[in-house]
Amino acid sequence: MVGIVLISHSGPLAAEVAALAAGICGVGADVPLAAAGGTEDGGLGTSAELIAAAVGSADRGDGVLLIPDLGGSVLAARLFEGPGVVVADVPFVEGAVAAAVTASAGGSLEAVLAAAEESRNFRKL
Amino acid sequence: MDADFFVAWIEEAARSVRDRKDELTRLDAAIGDADHGSNLDRGFTEAVKALGDRRPGTPGAVLALVGNTLIRKVGGASGPLYGTAFREAGKALGEAPEVSAGDLAGALAAGVDAVRRLGSAAEGDKTMVDALAPAAEALAEAVRAAPESPGAAVAEGRGPAGALEAAAAAALKGAQATIPMQARKGRASYLGPRSVGHQDPGAASAALIVRALCTVAAR
Numbered sequence: 282m283v284g285i286v287l288i289s290h291s292g293p294l295a296a297e298v299a300a301l302a303a304g305i306c307g308v309g310a311d312v313p314l315a316a317a318g319g320t321e322d323g324g325l326g327t328s329a330e331l332i333a334a335a336v337g338s339a340d341r342g343d344g345v346l347l348i349p350d351l352g353g354s355v356l357a358a359r360l361f362e363g364p365g366v367v368v369a370d371v372p373f374v375e376g377a378v379a380a381a382v383t384a385s386a387g388g389s390l391e392a393v394l395a396a397a398e399e400s401r402n403f404r405k406l
Numbered sequence: 407m408d409a410d411f412f413v414a415w416i417e418e419a420a421r422s423v424r425d426r427k428d429e430l431t432r433l434d435a436a437i438g439d440a441d442h443g444s445n446l447d448r449g450f451t452e453a454v455k456a457l458g459d460r461r462p463g464t465p466g467a468v469l470a471l472v473g474n475t476l477i478r479k480v481g482g483a484s485g486p487l488y489g490t491a492f493r494e495a496g497k498a499l500g501e502a503p504e505v506s507a508g509d510l511a512g513a514l515a516a517g518v519d520a521v522r523r524l525g526s527a528a529e530g531d532k533t534m535v536d537a538l539a540p541a542a543e544a545l546a547e548a549v550r551a552a553p554e555s556p557g558a559a560v561a562e563g564r565g566p567a568g569a570l571e572a573a574a575a576a577a578l579k580g581a582q583a584t585i586p587m588q589a590r591k592g593r594a595s596y597l598g599p600r601s602v603g604h605q606d607p608g609a610a611s612a613a614l615i616v617r618a619l620c621t622v623a624a625r
Contacts, residue, residue, distance in 0.1 A: 326441075326481025352593055353483030356524055360477060360486050 283384040283393045284313035284339025287377055288349040288358050292319030298374055302381035310385040315339040327357040336361055344390030348376050367394055375400035408504045412468040413457050419618035420450035433607040437594040441482055442607040449480035465505050469496030490524050491517035507566040511546040518542045532589040534608035537580040541616045544576035545569055570620040577616040581609040
C-alpha cells in the first residue's frame with residue numbers, strides 16, 4: 282500500500298489531518314499515514330529528522346506520497362524526493378483525504394498522486 | 407584552499423551570524439516570522455560543532471557536512487535552502503584536497519542553482535538568490551579576469567582574496583537591492599506591496615556568509 286506523509290510547520294496540524302484522513306478511510310483501512318509536523322522540540326517549524334522517520338514508517342515498499350502544507354514544509358519535503366518518494370503540490374486537507382482513500386483502495390503511487398491533485402478542483406459550493 | 411580554509415570559513419560565518427543575529431531577526435520580524443537570526447545561529451553553531459567532532463579531510467566533505475547539519479538543525483525554510491546550497495557546492499568540489507578560486511566559483515554557482523531549483527526562485531523575487539547569484543557571477547568574472555598563476559596574482563595583490571572581495575561586495579549590493587523589491591517567494595510574498603521597503607533577511611544572511619569567505623581569504 283502507498284504510504285502518505287503529512288508535513289506541516291505545526292505538529293498538531295499534521296497529526297490531526299493524518300487522523301482525519303485515516304478516519305475518513307474507515308476502520309481497518311490500515312493506510313500507512315505518518316505525520317511530520319513541527320520541530321523536534323515541539324515548536325513551529327520543520328524537522329528533516331522527523332520527516333525522515335515518518336517516511337521510513339510510511340514506506341511499505343509501494344511508494345510514499347509527501348504532502349507539505351506551505352513554505353518551508355515544501356522545501357523540506359523536496360529534500361526527500363527520489364525513487365518512490367513523490368511530493369504532491371496539493372491542498373493539505375483535501376489532498377490528504379483524497380490520497381488516503383485512493384491508497385486504501387490499493388491505488389498505485391501514480392493513482393494516489395493523481396487523486397490528490399484532482400482534489401485541487403473540488404468545489405465546496 | 408584546503409579543508410582547514412573551509413572550516414575557518416564556517417567558523418567565521420558562525421561568528422558573523424551570531425554577531426548579527428538580532429539584526430537578522432529584526433529584518434525577519436518586519437516581513438517574516440522573526441526567527442531567521444536564531445535559526446541560523448543555531449544551525450551554524452551546530453555546524454562548527456560537527457566540524458570539531460569529525461574534521462573532514464577535503465573541502466568538498468567540509469561543505470557536505472555543513473549542508474547536512476544545516477538541514478537537520480535549522481527548522482525554518484533557510485535550513486533546506488542553505489543546506490542544499492552547501493551540499494551541492496560540496497559535491498561540485500569533489501574529493502580534491504585543495505581547490506582553486508575557479509573551483510570555488512564553480513561550486514558557488516552550483517550552490518546557487520540548487521537554491522533556485524529548490525525554492526523555484528529567480529533573481530528579483532526578494533530572496534537569498536538576490537545576494538547569492540550576483541556573488542557567484544562576480545566571483546566567476548574575477549577568476550576569468552585574473553586567471554590563476556599564483557605568483558602573478560600575489561604580486562598584483564589579487565588571488566582568491568581579491569576575487570572573493572568582489573563576490574562579497576556583489577552579495578552586499580544584491581542584498582541591499584532587495585529593499586525596494588516586492589516579495590514573490592516565501593512568507594513575505596503574502597504581504598504583497600507591504601513587503602516593499604524592507605531588506606530580505608535571507609539575502610542579508612547570504613551576504614554575511616559570503617563576506618566571511620572573503621575575511622578568511624584575506625588573513
